[in-house]
Amino acid sequence: MSEFTRHKEERIEKLKEIFEAILKGKHVKTLYEIHQGTICKCVPSDVVYLVHELVGQEIPMPALKKGINKILNLLYRTISEHPAYHPPEGSYLWVMLRNNAVMMKKLEELKPFVKQINQRQDQTNKTKSEAARLLGELLKFESYYAIKENVLFPMIEKHLPEFRCLSVMWSFHDDIRRNLKAAVKELTGKMFDLQAFNKLTGDLYFNMNAIKFREEQILYPLLAEIIPANELEALFSESLEIGFPYYQPAGNFEKSIKARGIAGKIDLGTGSVDAEQIRLILNHLPVDITFVDENNKVRYYSAPPKRIFRRTNAILGREVHNCHPPESEHVVEQIVAAFKAGKKDSASFWIDMKGEKLLIQYFAVREDDGTYKGVIEVSQEITEIQKLEGQQRLLDWDK
Known part of the structure; x- marks a missing residue:
C-alpha cells in the first residue's frame, strides 16, 4: 500500500467516525473542534469514497442524507478552498456547468418574489403568478438531473468502482423534483399555505445549491481525472436526446440508429425477419x-x-x-x-x-x-x- 493510499484510508475512517457521531446526535460545532486536524487535511474526492462506504452500511436514506448534509457542512470550508476545476470551454462538463449557472440565476430571481409573498400584504395573484412562472423555469432543470441519471451515471459506474454515492445524489434529485412541483401547486391552488410554501422553497434553495456545489467541487473534478476526455465528449449525443435545460452545446452530435451487427433473416420459429424489421416492429408497439x-x-x-x-x-x-x-x-x-x-x-x-x-x-x-x-x-x-x-x-x- 502506498503512503498516499494509506493516508486516504485513514482520513476515510476518521470521517466515518465523525459520521457515526453525527447519527448519534453529537453537535456539529463540537465535532469540528475535536476533529479539526482531520477535516483540514481532507480532499474533495474523500467525500466520494466516504459516501460509497456509508451506502454499503444500509443506513435508511433519510438518515443517510441528513447525516451527509451535516458532515459536508463540516467539510465545506476545506473543500471550498481546494483549487477550483475549470473544464475546457465547449467540453461536456463545461456545458453541464453552464447549465448550472443558468439554474442558479433563475433561483436567485425567485428570491424577491418569495420575500414579497412573505410580506402577507403582497400575496397578490400577480406576485404568486410570477413566482410560479419562475418555478416552472426551474422545473425545466429536471432534464439536467435526468441527463446525469441516464447518461453520466452509467459512465461513472464503468470507471469508478466506488460509485454508490450516485444513489444518494439521485435521491436528492427526486427531492428537488417533488418540491418544485409541490411549490407550483401551492401557488396555483385555491388554498395557499404560507408555512408549507416557505418549507418547500427553503428546501429547494438548500438542495439545489448543495447539489451544484457537490458536482462542481467534488464529482466533476474527479470525473475529469478518471474518465478519458473522448468518452466524456461522446456523452453529448445521448444527452441531447433528453435535452439540456438551458444552455445548448454547439456542434453536430448526431448518431446512427440503424440496426448493427446482424445481416440476413433471423428465424424466430413463427416467421423470419431481418434485424431492421425487428427494430421497426418493436419500436412501433x-x-x-x-x-x-x-x-x-x-x-x-x-x-x-x-x-x-x-x-x-x-x-x-x-x-x-x-x-x-x-x-x-x-x-x-x-x-x-x-x-x-x-x-x-x-x-x-x-x-x-x-x-x-x-x-x-x-x-x-x-x-x-x-x-x-x-x-x-x-x-x-x-x-x-x-x-x-x-x-x-x-x-x-x-x-
Whole structure:
C-alpha cells in the first residue's frame, strides 16, 4: 500500500467516525473542534469514497442524507478552498456547468418574489403568478438531473468502482423534483399555505445549491481525472436526446440508429425477419420495453415515438438496480429474485403520472425447460384504454 493510499484510508475512517457521531446526535460545532486536524487535511474526492462506504452500511436514506448534509457542512470550508476545476470551454462538463449557472440565476430571481409573498400584504395573484412562472423555469432543470441519471451515471459506474454515492445524489434529485412541483401547486391552488410554501422553497434553495456545489467541487473534478476526455465528449449525443435545460452545446452530435451487427433473416420459429424489421416492429408497439438478462444487465430497450420513461444507450450493460431511484431499488431486486427462484412469473403496478395512468409490468423470460434468462419490463399509458365502453368492431372502422 502506498503512503498516499494509506493516508486516504485513514482520513476515510476518521470521517466515518465523525459520521457515526453525527447519527448519534453529537453537535456539529463540537465535532469540528475535536476533529479539526482531520477535516483540514481532507480532499474533495474523500467525500466520494466516504459516501460509497456509508451506502454499503444500509443506513435508511433519510438518515443517510441528513447525516451527509451535516458532515459536508463540516467539510465545506476545506473543500471550498481546494483549487477550483475549470473544464475546457465547449467540453461536456463545461456545458453541464453552464447549465448550472443558468439554474442558479433563475433561483436567485425567485428570491424577491418569495420575500414579497412573505410580506402577507403582497400575496397578490400577480406576485404568486410570477413566482410560479419562475418555478416552472426551474422545473425545466429536471432534464439536467435526468441527463446525469441516464447518461453520466452509467459512465461513472464503468470507471469508478466506488460509485454508490450516485444513489444518494439521485435521491436528492427526486427531492428537488417533488418540491418544485409541490411549490407550483401551492401557488396555483385555491388554498395557499404560507408555512408549507416557505418549507418547500427553503428546501429547494438548500438542495439545489448543495447539489451544484457537490458536482462542481467534488464529482466533476474527479470525473475529469478518471474518465478519458473522448468518452466524456461522446456523452453529448445521448444527452441531447433528453435535452439540456438551458444552455445548448454547439456542434453536430448526431448518431446512427440503424440496426448493427446482424445481416440476413433471423428465424424466430413463427416467421423470419431481418434485424431492421425487428427494430421497426418493436419500436412501433405502443409500449416501452426493456430487457434485462439473467445476470441483471440491461441488454435492450425499445424506442417508440412516445417514450414513457427515459432511456439512452448508456444503460446498456448497466446493473438493473442502478437504473432506478434508490427508494425503489429494493423492490426491483425483490421482483428479480422471485423470478429467478421460480416463485413468480409476472408483477404488475399502476401509477398516475403527469395526468396519465401508467401500467408497468414485469415478465420473467424462461427457456422451454424453465431456465431463467432474464426479465422484460413493459410500460404502457392506459388512460384511454380505461375509458373504453361497449364495442368497436373491425367493420365499424371509420376510413
